[in-house]
Amino acid sequence: MTAIELAIPSLVEIGRVTRDSARLLGVLSSEAKNAALEAIAASLEAEAEAILAANAADCEAAVAEGIAKPLYNRLKLDETKLKAAIAGVRDVGRLSEPIGEIQIKRELDEGLILKRVTCPLGVLGVIFEARPDAVIQITSLAIKSGNGVILKGGKEALRSCQAIVKAIHDGLKNTDVPANAVQLLTTREETLGLLQLDQYVDLIIPRGSNSFVRFVQDNTRIPVLGHAEGICHLYVDKLADIEKAVPVTVDSKTQYPAACNAIETLLVNREIAAKFLPLVAEALREQKVELRGDEATCEFIDAVPASQEDWMTEYSDLILAIKVVDSVEEAIKHINTYGSKHTEAIVTENAEIAKKFLAEVDAAGVYHNCSTRFADGFRYGFGAEVGISTQQMPPRGPVGLEGLVTYKYQVVGAGHIVATYAGKDAKPFTHKDL
Known part of the structure; x- marks a missing residue:
């Protein structure tokens, strides 16, 4: 009704x-x-x-x-x-x-x-x-x-x-x-x-x-x-475990691509790109994902050339932009420039690099070695959101x-007045937590 x-x-x-x-x-x-x-x-x-x-x-x-x-x-x-x-x-x-x-x-x-x-x-x-x-x-x-x-x-x-x-x-x-x-x-x-x-x-x-x-x-x-956009990123660090990185990437993009916590951009450290990109590209293509890459990405895999617009787009679909970066600092800078402060993730086995990423990325959710799709009230144990x-x-x-x-604030007294606590003969407050 x-x-x-x-x-x-x-x-x-x-x-x-x-x-x-x-x-x-x-x-x-x-x-x-x-x-x-x-x-x-x-x-x-x-x-x-x-x-x-x-x-x-x-x-x-x-x-x-x-x-x-x-x-x-x-x-x-x-x-x-x-x-x-x-x-x-x-x-x-x-x-x-x-x-x-x-x-x-x-x-x-x-x-x-x-x-x-x-x-x-x-x-x-x-x-x-x-x-x-x-x-x-x-x-x-x-x-x-x-x-x-x-x-x-x-x-x-x-x-x-x-x-x-x-x-x-x-x-x-x-x-x-x-x-x-x-x-x-x-x-x-x-x-x-x-x-x-x-x-x-x-x-x-x-x-x-x-x-x-x-x-x-x-x-x-x-x-x-509320939130206006869900432009989420996953950064695969040079010290990432590829056996973790591939399924985390695929899940973050394809488990429910229309969701606001699905990744739209994948950032890959240059030192791991030659080994990681062909593997993840194959896994993503099996899920019918269209890949768009910067110039460096296209050197390692077949991808549609990416434009500046791709870094600013929430596809909400089976499309993923990929960029090769030289360091965690560059990844953080890219995310803080183009991200929507929703959910960002890093895959790395280095605790210090992970700590830096979690501290310096400006987002409501920052994750280490897990899918961005966990950004959800039900999965957080809130029942719903x-x-x-x-x-x-x-x-x-x-x-x-x-x-x-x-x-x-509830205050209960017994005829107390503020004048008692003011002036030359003011009574002190006890301010004792009970």
């Missing part, structure tokens, strides 16, 4: 109702929220056939309209993907309760106690292209963290999103979580309207192309959390529950 079908007359009213529902949700017990998550998982399982049928209709329509391959890959929701998303709902239910955690407990003076306690943000506005499974991930995290959520998917995923939200609302019917805490918008015009709901929405999370995220950032006063943030301020990287809570 969509927000439209609930007969809510305007976006302002949707914002108000979601805010009111979020306040009820925000004070529920962990047991009540976890029961709601289990009910959602069971409802999604019961409605799996209808959800997959809706997605098949979306995919068919998208193909007819000439959808780009990377976007189609994100849109496609098969049985395996749906089961994984439902498992993620239950994983979120098993996570520690994020609300009500006492981060600081301090005696300011006898009988005057300060606490810093975690609490929900309020209402999330999440705008995404394709990726209907994101609805499931985001809703489960929102409920667990006590937040309301207003969802706006791309038109290509409309039927899928409607079917999923209907299942979610059906699952919430006999729980303490108000169904109006989860809303779905369905029209393009509502996207701009959502960005203006600063009175009701506390955080906007966009998931889409670089231009889309920039558009969101330029058209709202609401704080925005609302998105990946590449901003400098936290939260950074895959954003799970910890990125959806804030805190408030």
Whole structure:
């Protein structure tokens, strides 16, 4: 059931109702929220056939309209993907309760106690292209963290999103979580309207192309959390173990090339290039990867000559740019110049070179001897994620529950007044951590 079908007359009213529902949700017990998550998982399982049928209709329509391959890959929701998303709902239910955690407990003076306690943000506005499974991930995290959520998917995923939200609302019917805490918008015009709901929405999370995220950032006063691009790199050092480097490269590129944590550029140290490049090129070509290389790369393997544009492109497809570099310093400089601060990796057996790379590369995720595809909230043990943030301020990287809570200061006294602690005869504070 969509927000439209609930007969809510305007976006302002949707914002108000979601805010009111979020306040009820925000004070529920962990047991009540976890029961709601289990009910959602069971409802999604019961409605799996209808959800997959809706997605098949979306995919068919998208193909007819000439959808780009990377976007189609994100849109496609098969049985395996749906089961994984439902498992993620239950994983979120098993996570520690994020609300009500006492981060600081301090005696300011006898009988005057300060606490810093975690609490929900309020209402999330999440705008995404394709990726209907994101609805499931985001809703489960929102409920667990006590937040309301207003969802706006791309038109290509409309039927899928409607079917999923209907299942979610059906699952919430006999729980303490108000169904109006989860809303779905369905029209393009509502996207701009959502960005203006600063009175009701506390955080906007966009998931889409670089231009889309920039558009969101330029058209709202609401704080925005997200990443614009996923231009990720893998650097194979001169002291790399080739038996590790080849499968790590192939996995980082081909395991799911449409993902934002798949590599777009491979950097190879010149001293290992003659031995490594032919081996990795063969393995990549077996996976139908098109190779684009700089002049030095083309001396070792057959590749399409790369241009400057290739270092700045997120292909989200089976295309890989390759550049030969002379040192780890050159690799780091290239990554910090062209990377999007998402996820970067090095393969090397030298601990000092790895340490230098991990320290000097500016990215939300920096990896040593493993695939960049591990950059994911589920794989990090977060249960799921609302998105990946590449901003400098936290939260950074895959954003799970910890990125959806804030805190408030609670001070309890017994008639204490500030005048007691001011002036010539001021009483000192004890400032004793409890």
